[in-house]
Amino acid sequence: MRKKKSNITIKVVADRAGVSTATVSRVITGSDVVSPRRRKRVDRAIKELGYSPNRAARELRIGAVLKIGVVLSDIQNPFFTGCLAGIESVLQSSDYVLILGNSKEDPRIEKMHLNSLISDGVGGIILALTSGYDDCYQDLAKSDIPMVAIDRESKYLLVDSVVIDNVSASFQATECLAKLGHRRIGYIGGPLHISTSQERLKGYKEALTNLDIPIEDDLIVNGQYRQGGGCAAMEELLNLPERPTALLIANNLMTLGALEAIYQHDIQIPEALALVAFDDTPWNIALKTPLTVIAQPTYQLGEFAAKLLLDRIKNPDQPLQKIMLKGELIIRDSCGSKI
Amino acid sequence: MRKKKSNITIKVVADRAGVSTATVSRVITGSDVVSPRRRKRVDRAIKELGYSPNRAARELRIGAVLKIGVVLSDIQNPFFTGCLAGIESVLQSSDYVLILGNSKEDPRIEKMHLNSLISDGVGGIILALTSGYDDCYQDLAKSDIPMVAIDRESKYLLVDSVVIDNVSASFQATECLAKLGHRRIGYIGGPLHISTSQERLKGYKEALTNLDIPIEDDLIVNGQYRQGGGCAAMEELLNLPERPTALLIANNLMTLGALEAIYQHDIQIPEALALVAFDDTPWNIALKTPLTVIAQPTYQLGEFAAKLLLDRIKNPDQPLQKIMLKGELIIRDSCGSKI
DNA sequence: ATGATATATGTAAACGATTACATTCTTATG
């Protein structure tokens, strides 16, 4: 194997600055006081040489791995790329490096990634989990690696988490449709072993109950968190003897699929079908019918998760934390409301 | 900071097996011959102790290791997330781990990431570069870390690359508009220090020249590769005494911005303005006017880049490679053509 | 000025692996 030598080590910097390696190290880590004069000299030497410390050496010495594993369930879903960007921005100004894994909503792939992270002994893990079952997370729980669950939770994985208040968001969305006069409000959601799906369904049902609207199982379809799943679910609803007059869709990709089916059947939004969907996207403004949505603060979700994780790494024994962010209902045309 | 100490080092294994650390190391790496008897003893000790070698120590000692750095210019742009997904899928079935960095189109951030990767001694780098200037890439060139440029190239960075045939794509798009009868064809593109911008502009101009349509500088606007940039550019074109009747937009985010301006001015597409844009997105089908686009094979771009990089790592002295993929013109409504 | 005290810096030993080189043990050959 070819040997990669970065000539610029701490020794080189020390020589150029005319100080010892210890002093340079102190300047870098800020762990100890260094006189302003020398600090300035060292800083200049570092800049001039373009020095940056060797991570392997540092890790070896301090006995911690300066890496954060991020395992997401769908790397191409704008929701998660938003989170990812938030995570990245926080880690960028930390000592940690971001290792990315894409589980593609497949628990087996997820487990592969997690195992690899565990045996590397990474400093922490941020996970958007895909499975609701415990066997996936036993090793993880045993490993005692600091960890934050993002967007989704599991009762088998008791860790810090950052999530959206899905029940309330879903409640609000449903209520919005009901207030516009709808009684037959359909619901399209994701697989029920995922916490967000359960919660959003719960919010939907609670809103109906609260408004004395009977819950009809026919109007509820749970499919795959993908475009295809949304399309299939919509078809199912459109085939009902009595169609819903309004619809809540609990995921952005499913929304896309549902729209596909809706346009195919030439159904007018909001006249023939009023719509509220989860997730805002930049494209919304250019859509045939701009969508009324629950916008989720994805970037902040990621930021919070990363900060929380760094916190826990510093402070492993602090009590479990759960941060819950609110989605924001943004009224546009698709729900049929003027304001 | 909590110290993660795996007490089980190579020394412990060596002691239990009654051999030297060198022998254990040889067993692990398979780098040298070890007698079957000792090999068996060592293997057993490893298994009994649940030993796995410390990555940091190994990395420090041997230099470059099993990590690939991926630095993208915009993590939230669907174009790059497509690439990222492709890269990830290839690395997933390799021994390498993916380290992600987001430069946000900022050369300084990009350089930070690159320096960090270099000093980590990563096994390879995939880069969507943001700067057209050489000073950013000198360290990189010197480092002799295997590397692949994706989507964008720089003459200051002579490395393997995987790109789109932008000139031809742009030519084709322009030609398409011209064939529909347009003579005043506008162009909105990105910053000219980025290779894709140059090439797309070139394709546009070549098409015009080829069709004997004069090139008018007023009709060409180069802005930031962002939504805001697209909006501003569009405003500029709309303020011309004589507006273009057709328009080519060379980037997906800029397209979004341009649409924003277009809708604001209540301009009909394609009647008042025929449109062709770069990049297809899933949302396209649901747009007010579905866009005629040059679809780019982003996922494959990523796959190719990752494969190419692994190739080069295995085989550092093979000749420079450049893979050029074709974009595909997909005719929809926005250009005003039936087919 | 003088020591006592506080502050800044340097020296050198880790961290856990790999590997050049030295050493010991086999084996084969005359």
Place this chain on the structure above:
DNA sequence: CATAAGAATGTAATCGTTTACATATATCAT
């Protein structure tokens, strides 16, 4: 049987940091 050649193993240096400890320098009260 002696010995050279070759195979197996061990010893110790090394990778680039951090940091405990030793040392030097500055600060202050007397």
